[in-house]
Amino acid sequence: MKRKLIAAVGVAGMMVGVVACGSDSDSKGTTDANGNKTLTVWVMDGSAPAPWLEAVNKEFEAKHKGVKVKVETQQWNGIQEKVTTALSEDTPPDVLELGNTQTAGYAATGGLADLSADKATLGGDGWNKGMLASAEYDGKLYSAPWYAANRVVVYDKAAYAKAKVTPPKTRDEWIAGLEKLKAADSKSQPIYLPGQSWYVLAGLIWDEGGDFAVKDGDKWKGTLSTPEAASAMEFYKKLQSYSTAPKDKDEATPQQSTDIVPKGGVASWIGLGWEAGGAIDAMKKAGKTADFGYFPIPGKTADKPGSVFFGGSNLAISERSKNKDLAKEWLALAAGKDQMTKYSAAVTGALLPNNDSAQFKPEAGSFAEAMAAAAAAGNITPVTPGWANVETAPNPIKEYMTKVLKGEDAKKAGEAADKVITERINQQ
Numbered sequence: 001m002k003r004k005l006i007a008a009v010g011v012a013g014m015m016v017g018v019v020a021c022g023s024d025s026d027s028k029g030t031t032d033a034n035g036n037k038t039l040t041v042w043v044m045d046g047s048a049p050a051p052w053l054e055a056v057n058k059e060f061e062a063k064h065k066g067v068k069v070k071v072e073t074q075q076w077n078g079i080q081e082k083v084t085t086a087l088s089e090d091t092p093p094d095v096l097e098l099g100n101t102q103t104a105g106y107a108a109t110g111g112l113a114d115l116s117a118d119k120a121t122l123g124g125d126g127w128n129k130g131m132l133a134s135a136e137y138d139g140k141l142y143s144a145p146w147y148a149a150n151r152v153v154v155y156d157k158a159a160y161a162k163a164k165v166t167p168p169k170t171r172d173e174w175i176a177g178l179e180k181l182k183a184a185d186s187k188s189q190p191i192y193l194p195g196q197s198w199y200v201l202a203g204l205i206w207d208e209g210g211d212f213a214v215k216d217g218d219k220w221k222g223t224l225s226t227p228e229a230a231s232a233m234e235f236y237k238k239l240q241s242y243s244t245a246p247k248d249k250d251e252a253t254p255q256q257s258t259d260i261v262p263k264g265g266v267a268s269w270i271g272l273g274w275e276a277g278g279a280i281d282a283m284k285k286a287g288k289t290a291d292f293g294y295f296p297i298p299g300k301t302a303d304k305p306g307s308v309f310f311g312g313s314n315l316a317i318s319e320r321s322k323n324k325d326l327a328k329e330w331l332a333l334a335a336g337k338d339q340m341t342k343y344s345a346a347v348t349g350a351l352l353p354n355n356d357s358a359q360f361k362p363e364a365g366s367f368a369e370a371m372a373a374a375a376a377a378g379n380i381t382p383v384t385p386g387w388a389n390v391e392t393a394p395n396p397i398k399e400y401m402t403k404v405l406k407g408e409d410a411k412k413a414g415e416a417a418d419k420v421i422t423e424r425i426n427q428q
Helices: 004-008 050-063 079-087 103-108 129-135 157-162 171-184 198-207 227-240 256-263 273-285 324-334 337-346 367-377 396-405 410-425
Strands: 037-044 067-074 095-099 144-149 152-156 213-216 219-222 268-271 292-295 311-317
Touching: 037 079, 037 324, 050 067, 050 324, 050 337, 079 095, 079 103, 095 103, 095 324, 103 129, 103 311, 129 144, 129 311, 129 367, 152 157, 152 273, 152 367, 157 171, 157 292, 171 227, 198 227, 198 396, 213 410, 219 410, 227 396, 227 410, 256 268, 256 273, 268 273, 273 292, 273 367, 292 367, 311 324, 396 410
Parallel strands: 037 067, 037 095
Antiparallel strands: 095 311, 144 311, 152 268, 152 292, 213 219
16 A cells, blocks of 8 residues: 555644634534434545444444444645644534644644543553654643554665675664675665655664754754764764765655666665555566565664654544544544554554554565564654644755765754754744
8 A cells, every 4th residue: 555645744734723612522513403413534545444444433333323424535735724724613523633743733722622531441551652642742632643654674685685685683784784785786776865864864863862852941942963963963874875865855856766766776775665665566567576675774782673753643533523522432442452453454564553462463574564663663753833844844954964964064064953943843
């Protein structure tokens, strides 16, 4: 399954103008003349396999006579504005899917219902801790994590076999393998890594104990000028030295999976599941054979894989919903371990469920197996409404990376980036 939505949720838009008022749970407003109620659920295109969603709704409706679940599929393009408008209206969707980096912004405006008291009944005790962070804001729970995905290293089995390289477990082994690949084929890139793949850098920074920004009293401040960020960037620079990819572009410019990898000459690259699928499809169309292997981004030590950015979605309830109690029950069902196990199986392991124990057992050697292995080291960007401003072009993280790769001192480049990050992240 191609999941371009995972890339989309990495960039959230500004959410402004939602002034939500409290509403009585299950009050009138979505009840017809016969006393039947409609529970409206918004899901994003490609997120929920139809058979799985139909089964969830059938089970829910069987428990609630006179209640019908109305599912409305939304598109990622323009969704921020659409959700902002919907949450300010008198009859918003009762349950809605939100990108994990978007949730804090909607919570801050008062558009989402506080679910803190419902965490246990929603299945919160079993949620993946890395996913849970995006569902909370200011110490309160405003959504249930639903699914996530992360990047892994995709490699050409033939190239690795020729160089006698096996999937590494540590950073040192990774670099040693790239050296062997370089020696085995001087015309091939040991790894394709553009200079501005900041999601990859994020994991390296977290491995060093750093972050892009930290809370400083009531404000946030950028932290790319720290020794932790410099150390992470130094390793990124080492990795990037084995690539001929441009230092001033990201993985989507050009799209690595369909515009670069299918042309050949790439021994490995870092990508998401839909990218691996896209590369395989593109190579098949070109009459080429794609024989990929997959492994988690290596950590500093063999006992733990490298940290990875979790892109994904949460399920929230509108503060103005007229059916909050019903919405909570639907949410508990859909995001519960039983249905999440079925969900994981329905997407054949292409996405990670919110509960680690609900993970569908992936096929040995598959992308899903490598992705699941790295899930324990999943993390997200700073949880604050202002983070969306940081990712707005020109992205200061990307500019920082290019400067360092072109020779500028990491601390100096970090200080310039921190000024922009600090200014943007504190804008609400």
